[in-house]
Amino acid sequence: MALRIAQALSSIGKLALAGLIGVSLVAGDAAAQQKQPSPGSAKAIFGGVQLPTQGGPQPFGFYAKGCMTGAEALPTDGPTWQAMRLSRNRRWGNPAMLSFIEQLSRDAARYDGWPGLLIGDISQPRGGPMFNGHASHQIGLDADIWLKPMPSYRMTTDQREALPFTSMLKKDAFLTIDPNVWSAAQARLLVRAASYPEVQRIFVNPAIKKKMCDTWTGDRTNLGKLRPEYGHDAHFHVRLKCPPGAANCKPQAPVAAGDGCDQSLAWWFTPAPWAKPKPPKPDAKPVKPREVMVSDLPKACQAVLDAPAVSSMRAATYGGASAAEALGVAPAAQPAAASDEELPDLGPVPDDKPAAQ
Numbered sequence: 001m002a003l004r005i006a007q008a009l010s011s012i013g014k015l016a017l018a019g020l021i022g023v024s025l026v027a028g029d030a031a032a033q034q035k036q037p038s039p040g041s042a043k044a045i046f047g048g049v050q051l052p053t054q055g056g057p058q059p060f061g062f063y064a065k066g067c068m069t070g071a072e073a074l075p076t077d078g079p080t081w082q083a084m085r086l087s088r089n090r091r092w093g094n095p096a097m098l099s100f101i102e103q104l105s106r107d108a109a110r111y112d113g114w115p116g117l118l119i120g121d122i123s124q125p126r127g128g129p130m131f132n133g134h135a136s137h138q139i140g141l142d143a144d145i146w147l148k149p150m151p152s153y154r155m156t157t158d159q160r161e162a163l164p165f166t167s168m169l170k171k172d173a174f175l176t177i178d179p180n181v182w183s184a185a186q187a188r189l190l191v192r193a194a195s196y197p198e199v200q201r202i203f204v205n206p207a208i209k210k211k212m213c214d215t216w217t218g219d220r221t222n223l224g225k226l227r228p229e230y231g232h233d234a235h236f237h238v239r240l241k242c243p244p245g246a247a248n249c250k251p252q253a254p255v256a257a258g259d260g261c262d263q264s265l266a267w268w269f270t271p272a273p274w275a276k277p278k279p280p281k282p283d284a285k286p287v288k289p290r291e292v293m294v295s296d297l298p299k300a301c302q303a304v305l306d307a308p309a310v311s312s313m314r315a316a317t318y319g320g321a322s323a324a325e326a327l328g329v330a331p332a333a334q335p336a337a338a339s340d341e342e343l344p345d346l347g348p349v350p351d352d353k354p355a356a357q
């Protein structure tokens with residue numbers, strides 16, 4: 001397989017520069033598509049909610065089309081994690097996700113030499129489509145985890161806003177890992193994350209997937225859970241299966257058998273995924289993409305919006321109120337910075353810049 005990818009790479013070597021130019025054009029188009037959601041849209045409504053519902057955790061719908069009740073907040077600090085970009089108010093998740101983060105952070109520190117996790121976006125307080133950024137993360141079962149190791153000091157709130165993302169890719173080459181930032185520790189962390197049975201899949205940049213295919217000499221049983229996707233070069237995105245008993249959670253088909261080091265990966269190293277969309281025919285009517293409304297989501301999502309809120313973020317923090325004290329008072333939510341990450345996690349949007357959340 002490595003050979004086939006190598007062939008694909010050499011055959012498009014000449015196209016690489018043109019490809020990169022194409023990528024930035026398409027990424028620009030994507031940014032243009034992500035303009036301010038209108039006030040009545042599901043993005044604006046779910047993005048404006050500050051607190052989760054009371055009651056037990058229930059995901060409704062699919063990762064990219066749904067909402068949730070009973071979310072809990074990941075504490076800003078744990079023994080082996082720090083939550084980032086607190087102003088975004090997106091560290092809400094199904095307790096199954098928060099428990100997973102806790103366990104991964106502990107196991108990676110104990111067994112993989114990974115000092116701790118930097119946690120990016122999980123979900124909004126009641127899930128739903130986000131004001132900007134992701135297409136998924138709507139039911140509390142997706143989380144972004146940085147590929148940069150946690151620093152040895154406890155960051156202030158401001159430092160958590162400002163710490164730059166670190167892409168694992170070389171800036172001046174096509175889908176190439178930068179050996180100055182990538183190490184065997186990142187590889188161990190990814191394999192560790194994929195090893196838990198509750199993990200459905202993990203999105204990584206195609207260059208990262210290829211690196212894992214080419215260099216991972218350990219157990220490859222769960223390598224197939226690492227799925228190549230646009231962006232995802234500064235963080236990886238973990239998706240959990242619907243938890244047991246979550247009757248309203250729509251499951252995703254499992255990843256194909258095998259390690260995924262196959263044609264589905266080689267495709268990313270061809271020009272196809274990076275081509276500019278074809279311009280519409282001159283006589284075609286312009287298609288204006290309709291914004292997603294609450295009525296487009298599962299029926300329960302209107303009731304989720306209407307349900308009473310918990311009394312405070314502190315009261316709904318995973319591990320109890322004492323876990324919420326680590327960094328003092330939780331900051332008030334603000335609209336997420338537009339410059340942070342404008343590209344969705346899924347869908348045909350190439351990204352040649354260091355990806356973020």
Ligand SMILES: [Zn+2]
Pocket residue numbers: 134137142143144236237345357
């Ligand atoms: Zn994500």
